[in-house]
Amino acid sequence: MSILTPTQLTAELEGQYYSPKMQWWCAHADLVDSDGVSWSFYFWPALGSLDEAWIATLYVGDEVVDLTSLHLPVGTLKASRDGVDVAFGDQYIRGTYPDYEIHVEGVHNGERVSLTLRMSARMPAFEALPNLRGITWHYVPQFSTTGTVTRGDRAREVTGSGYLERRRGRFWAPGVARGIWESIPAASTGGLSVPLFYKVWRDDGTVQLETLTFTVDGKDLVDFGDVEVDILETAKLPGFEDIDHPMRFRLRAEGDGGRAELEVIRSPHRLMMRDYFVDPDRDAKFTGFYGPGETRGTIEYAGEKYAVQSRSFGSALFFTRRSAS
Template sequence: MPILTAADLTQDLEGTYYSPKMQWWCAHADLVDDDGNDTSLYFWPALGSLDEAWICSLHTKDEMIDLTTLYQPLGTFKTSRSGVDVQFGNQYIRGTYPNYEIYVEGEKDGEHVSLLVKMTAETPAFEALPNLRGITWHYVPRFAVEGALTRGGESKQVKGAGYLERRRGRFWTPGIERGLWESIPGAGASPFSIPLFYKVWKNDGTIQLQTLTFTVDGKTMVDFEDVEVDILETAKLPGFEDIDHPMRYRLTANGDGGSAEIEVVRNPNRLGLRDYFDDPDPRAKWTGIYGAGHAEGVVTYQGTEHRVSAPTYGSALFFSEK
């Protein structure tokens, strides 16, 4: 069981850099306003080798607001090689560790919607899966987030917990069948965070990757590498009836010094996308279904139980070949 120590998330690592592979910045935040209404932000600007994608959505209990724009020509996004500075029209993510700002906007049923958030890191950055070949992946497990959500001219203050990652690597890989991931940045009282559960299955049923990472002290990251998933409920969501999408599942994980058992229940208002990048490999075909949810469970580590009761964000990914 690896114990990861803090990594130096330099401005060079945060910025854009030459790469024939895809690179992206990804953030999400679980937010609540003064009236107790929940909103989840998912934000993922990505630079492919052939095009660019501005993937963004807001999720409430009753709806999903899609702010995504795909298949943009290379060079559409304005980026910096030093620090995070990615801009698409009026929308952007800016900053450098430990402070970032995100602004997104769009239309929902003729109503203008915008969200401005400021994210302040509550933990160090870490390098995820440092021994995984072909991927450079840094993330910050937990942020304090605050900002303003505006709809139809009415603005409400929001606050909550968030997560951010900076990654380079391939998105579609031959021989991969499906993946499942979830992130619970505000798993409990700060600095407790579960930034990532991730499991990837190959076409032959074997496992390519499995990990459950968490921090209880905000200083080191624990990686349980033995993770089992029990799918308890699936649904065929509108427009994606060909897929049994996991809506409720239980994950159990074990490692030196502890174990985890967490049940995730996903909200039905999800962002569904097919082939949302122009992959250099003509065989590439995939579907991703993203959205918010809620997790309940416990992480036991070094004799102490840490209760989990918090919002989540995650997806199910399904890969095949044309």
């Protein structure tokens, strides 16, 4: 176990790097609109060395509202070196810590859809896995969010909790087989948050990285670095029947100050993509699944036991090589 030290998000860290490495900004939010309807939002503009992507999805009920544009020519997204300022036409993410605004829009099933979301940080920023070679990764664990979602001629106010990260590095690295990630910005009605669970396995079955971070007070962020994952249920989702996607799994994490036992149940309604970036390795082949879920369980820390029962958001990633298929 370790206690992570807050870091200062400078304009240089938040802005565009001039580097051949892939770089991206990523946000998600669990929202409720003025009618009491739950929405999830996932947002991921990415600058690659060979192409760019504007990934944006809204999830409501069993519907995935996909506003994504992939394989854009390099230079399509306009990004600043000074703070967060990334634009794709009239869509954007902009701001500097602690306040950001995101706007996405598009057409889904013939209907105009848009979301404008304002995010205000509730916590300091941190550097995730600072000793991981080849990746620079900063994130803010929890935001309060407000905004407006519009479908057709109807606009509704939304509120909720969110997460934001800034990363630079390779999306896929040779030797990596699969990864699984889940984030719970508001793990209870109190101050508990589990912003980041992430585990990645190599081709030989060994672990490349594992982490589960949480806060009980919105100030200190604890990292349990020993995380076990038990896959309890999988599904072959439509169009992706070649992959067993984890639909229910259990996390067990430990540290000197306590332990966590969490169970994640995922919605089958997910954004599913193959080879959504052009990798410098021509043989790279990868598939990603992104969507909401529910997480329940407990975290024991410093002699106290905390209940987790909340919406969450996560992904599952699978990597192979074309020459091996």
